[in-house]
Amino acid sequence: MKLLTGFKLAWLGLWANRLRVLFAMFGVVIGMFSVIVLASISIGVKDTLLKQMGGLGAEQILVIPGRVLDTMSGQKDLLSGLTSVPSTLTYEDAKEAEKVENVRSVTPHLETVTTIQSGEGKEAKKLQSVLVGTTDQYSRVQHAELAEGRFFTKKEQETKAKVVVLGSNIHDGLLGKESTSEATQTPGHPAPEPWWKRLFSALTAQKASAQKQEASLVGKEVAINNEKYKVIGVLSPNAALGSSTDNNVVMPINTALQETGMKNLNKIIVEADSTETIDQVDSDVFAAIKTHHKDIDYSVVKQEQMLEALNKVTTILQAMLAGITVTALIISGTGIMNVMVMSVRERTREIGIRKALGATTFEVMLQFFFETLLLCVLGGLIGLGIGYLFIELWNHNISVFSLVLPLWAVKLALYSSLGVGTLFGIYPALKAARMNPSKALRFE
């Protein structure tokens, strides 16, 4: 018969039983929703991590404390092989690394937690911050852009100048402004504006322009551990998962070493001239640092190895996704099949009537098959829609990392709901089609 008629009959059949249909669809809706959201989370996490690791360029290597243990296969495993030990890396190590051939720059990184204060007496404002001691290369190597002012110079670094560059949260906090990023929102702050308001102001750019006219601390003095420092610049906000500069107070490495009394660095970023020399720089830097260390209590990591670790994480995420997809499909599929089998049973008389009116076995089969198929695809579409809404809401409200809805996930959701409909639609359809009309008409 005509497929279109079968389709129309199925549509009518569903419409006539719309309440039951709604319940049956629930499983598919939830299933597809979770597939969509999980896919976008896994892609979002991967993108965010990639962006952050992108901070470590292909021509950069990272020297970190602790030794990355080799796996059985002789590979360095950043995920499980990283031992956590106190740092023994020093500024001397960094200077040693600088002497290595083909090294373009070396950026030491000293981090500690400190309290920063602006103003005196009653107007004083105190904030917890991350003190970072580093070199003038920092803003370039960390991709930290300046919102205003300037970064410190090599000269200021050597003369242990008392200058600081503030992260955007610290700057705003000291000015008494509300934090602009909820990633670092602390309790007690007033609730952030609703997302639609922020969306609106972002669109009209009102807030941004209003902010520019506001006060700045550049040129003013702040106090850290009772020592006065001059603010020379403010960093642009860069909310990111884990490694934001927003709460940093950046000062020259020599100043930091002297004022904190600390000796050990958290990491050293070494930049090679080019990607061709990266392997040579990698092993030479390792050897250079070895001259100051009795044991190997540090590690040298290339981007390649970071990516490997990242791939492992995303592989795990994707395996989880696949598992959840399959589970969701089986659960929603069997749920739908159950509902359809019940529906077929309840509609036994209807089937008898249709056959009495001249419906063939095939026509009845087609109708019920299409009913299941439509049910699944409709449920899939609704789940997709809700998932899309969720992702939009998330991205407007949460800036830690953004969710990305990949096209393949949309296709996966639609194809799999079609697949589920086909697979689980066959049995109820056959059950309906095989009924003996005279018996079906007698059914009470």
Add this chain to the structure above:
Amino acid sequence: MIELRNVQKLYRSGGEKLPILRGVNLHVEKGEYVAIMGKSGSGKSTLLNLLGTLDVLDSGEYELAGQAVHRMGKGKRAALRNEKIGFVFQQFQLIPNMSVYQNVLLPLTYGQKRWSGKRAKVLHLLKEVGLFHKRNQKPSRLSGGEKQRVAIARALVNEPDLILADEPTGSLDEETTENVLQLMEQVHADGATVIMITHDLEVAKRAERILLLKNGMLKEMANEAAYGI
């Protein structure tokens, strides 16, 4: 129109064989109006389902409009039902979740025949049976008589040659019975062959010929007394 030769039908229940029809012979001319009577459980519905090709006979021969039904497969029988037969049942057998209009339209959505002006046809029939104003209602909102009139409209919509009615007035009161019987007579007058099962002798008398199903055999009913025995 109809020719049954030595038709047998038995049901199996729990390994036991229950012969219901034990050699039924029947000849019905085109355009005839025949009533079939018989006690409850005598096999009237079984016989009508066979005539309507809803069920298959165990042995014997069945010819409908010159075609050997007993040799047909499922598909052919479905097509035959759709083209040539209209059913009316005691329990109306309307699809509950569909409107009156959709119920009447249903036979036209099946089968190979291309109908033109389906909508007009359905609405015309609903006017004939006096239910045009209730075309968008669900069957549950109709009275018994109204339901049966919808069922009759549905039975007529594909212009069948044969109307098979299984106690069409069995669930109706006197007034609506009369109404339905007049509709049947009109259908008959328009040229259709009508076979009607009934318990009610008064109803049966409206037909041109009365047959009695007894002990699995079909006999011409000579007089009223024969039915009582």
